[in-house]
Amino acid sequence: MAWKDKLQPASFRGVPFEVESDDGSFGRRVQVHEYPDRNEPYVEDLGRATREMNIAAFLIGADYMDKRDRLLAAIEEAGPGTLIHPWYGERKVALKEPARVSHISKNGGMCTITLSFVEAGELAFPSARDSHGAQTLLAADKAQEVAISDFAGSFSLRQMPSFVTADALGALGDGLTGIEGALGGARGLFANPLGFLQKQLPDLLGDPVALGTSVFGMFRRGEAVLASAQGLFGGGGSYSMNRDAVRALTSVSRQFQAAPLPSATASPSRQRIVENRQAINALMSRAALVQASGMTATMDLPVHDDAIQLRQQLTGALDGDAMTANDAVYVALQDLRAKVHADVTNRLGSSARLQTIRPVSVMPGLVLAYDRYEDVGREQQLVETNRLARPGFVPAEPLKVLSA
Template structure:
């Protein structure tokens, strides 16, 4: 095909015209910085320059005047329009003030145009965007405050027999020990935190609000170590069947395990006022532990990076389901119910929004036993990602990846 056959008929806003010649001004916008006593300047790149199109055009024929008037009207119309350029195709441009029209007595039946256009960009304004992670943290703080308030209203040992206080100490020891074992795996330092709490019960039992804040702080400190001790290994690895690589996955699974904690069944049968208060204390402490775990699970999910789509969706669904289970308990006060519902909405919105940019997991089966670096290069042209494949699929030896189905990032 000859080059003339590839030229397109020129027009602007649907008005055709002929073209004698054209120019296109393009390049980069730069700021030149020159310094004293320095031979070479520094050029700062400010982005691509606006493209400017100049055309030498004409209209000709018995109806050239009508066609001229139509083209003039198109040039003077407000806003950008569509220019069909013979060489560059369809462009969205705006006519600037350099367009000219000329007649000549020597060229009867035609008129010439000097057309000048600039590319038309999009008119954009700053747009507000909701910080969904920050909203999750705000709703988690609201639930934390409501949970502490509920506990302060229900818990009490003053004026009751000694067994009420002893029962509260036993319940506190059991609940905090469970959280420590699940979240820290019984790691070093956990027993000292529990001992410090129990040694301060005389003061804390007199101020249930302070006790609630202390329990909330303990669960936060346990979570900060990374979470996921041996007590929750099976739960952590079996979460929706997805092999989880996100740093927050195991701590989040451990926190959701703590969020299922229930008060131990009472060993007594007579419902005296003291026994009733003992049962109330036990129930209030269990609710505080569960909701503290939900608070910090939401904080962990909001602060974490989620590189895998399936993992963030699994985290969203598991956390939302655990919050739903807490709202369905019959002893949830109205304010706490609203705080739980608000937190669920914030968590779902946040993790759903962040799942959009996450990579997907796909199943790949190697044809033969091969090193992880070879498989990584075949998949990504990056041998350095071999460790990622080994870790995600728990391959026993990186030099011998078996010909079995493997989960890999797309």
């Protein structure tokens, strides 16, 4: 088939016209970045350029004026329209500039029209959809509410001898100490020093709702931790701190779930001790899980491998706690588990994977970061990921680095 046979009759919004010539512009948009002491620039690709098509059209024949008027009416309609281009076929376009019409007396019976089109895209507004992180925080709030209610219904010292009260105080103190120990004394994670809460325990014992609320309130909210706590867990940055904190909270929750209980006897007071211990362990476990869930929802997850591990550990701990919970708590914890899983899974696509490299020689972390990423600001990431004790002398040994 000859090339002329492939041409299509030109028209705009269904009004035909003839084409004398055309030209267009195609390609991509780029931004050139030039740097001192570098011979080659960095070219940043900003996406495909807007396609433009310019057409020198003409109308001819005894009725050329009627054809002209119909074409002008089509040109003046609002919004984009359909162009049938002889060489490019059907395109959705808009007039970039007003059309120019020209009549020459010696060329009677015809007129020329200059048309300049650009492709017309869709006006796309942000689509409404659920924020997985926000949904996780709402589910965490619900789990906290239900857990406090469950604790208030399970914990009691009413008409009990003093040794039952003493045992409850000891169990609560041990629980707070266990959480603080698991977190390595990370003061930035707590709203107030735990010693302050421990001093309040005797006054809170008579009001289980206030006691449960105070235990959950010992932590800063997940997002507040991310903004304020720095340099914890061996001096790492905020990402490693939050990652290790979530792991520690998940681990200590499992310890409370598996904590041994004293033997129950026929004595009502001894039975109450066991029930109160169960309630306290569940309260501590759920406070840790709610905090870990809130932190996971608000923290960055730049490392794919870490995100998978955190998701597995946290959802597993939520499952473990739910297995021994009553119906209301079970539903709340399972809902929280589903929201955590969906949130982390949704963000995995933007997480980089870990790769193993071996530097060619001992070098400073700044040099390795620049060689790898052309960004010296990534040195801290290398230090945190590999727990390098001397960043100025990175050994020529296998190292874990992010793929991007």
